[in-house]
Amino acid sequence: MSTTATHRDLPAASRRSQAGHFARHFFEMCIPMCIGFAVGDAIYFGVASLLGYSDPFAELPVLSLAVVTFNMTAPMAAWMRFRDMPRPAIAEMSAAMGVLAVVLLCLGWLGLLSMSTLPLLAHGLMMPAMLVPMLLRLDLYT
Numbered sequence: 250m251s252t253t254a255t256h257r258d259l260p261a262a263s264r265r266s267q268a269g270h271f272a273r274h275f276f277e278m279c280i281p282m283c284i285g286f287a288v289g290d291a292i293y294f295g296v297a298s299l300l301g302y303s304d305p306f307a308e309l310p311v312l313s314l315a316v317v318t319f320n321m322t323a324p325m326a327a328w329m330r331f332r333d334m335p336r337p338a339i340a341e342m343s344a345a346m347g348v349l350a351v352v353l354l355c356l357g358w359l360g361l362l363s364m365s366t367l368p369l370l371a372h373g374l375m376m377p378a379m380l381v382p383m384l385l386r387l388d389l390y391t
Contacts, residue, residue: 267391274390275383277332278342279376281324286372289320307365310357314350317368321375322346338389341382349378 293316297305306313322343329339353370356362362370383390 267387271383271387271391275376275379278325278328278379281328282321282375282379285320285322285324286317289316293320304365306368310364310367311354313368314354314371317371318346318350318375321372325379335389338382338386341386342379345378345382346375349374 293313294305297309302308325346326339326343329342350371353362353367353374357364357367
């Protein structure tokens with residue numbers, strides 16, 4: 250007979266606690282991502298303006314997608330490291346951000362998405378993309 254508990258075997262209070270821990274962890278990682286894109290994008294737009302680009306998302310979409318991905322991933326990874334998360338988990342979460350950027354870029358190159366929308370889409374999809382590795386490692390995030 251197995252002694253391993255399944256999700257159905259857990260009391261409702263324990264499942265709520267795990268769901269709360271998962272949600273708290275998710276939002277704790279969203280905060281540095283938002284700060285990263287707010288500060289990083291402001292710097293990027295400032296530098297781009299000095300170089301003569303008034304709308305870098307439209308004029309430099311590939312570079313902008315890379316910058317947005319970095320601006321959101323680096324602070325998230327730093328926060329995870331600060332919280333003593335295992336390095337493989339940090340790498341997986343960071344890879345999810347990179348994979349999203351590559352998928353968006355491919356869709357842009359195929360003409361399925363406007364290239365100028367890729368950085369904005371990345372902003373909006375990075376946090377949901379973060380859910381993929383989290384859901385694959387519930388034991389770590391709950």
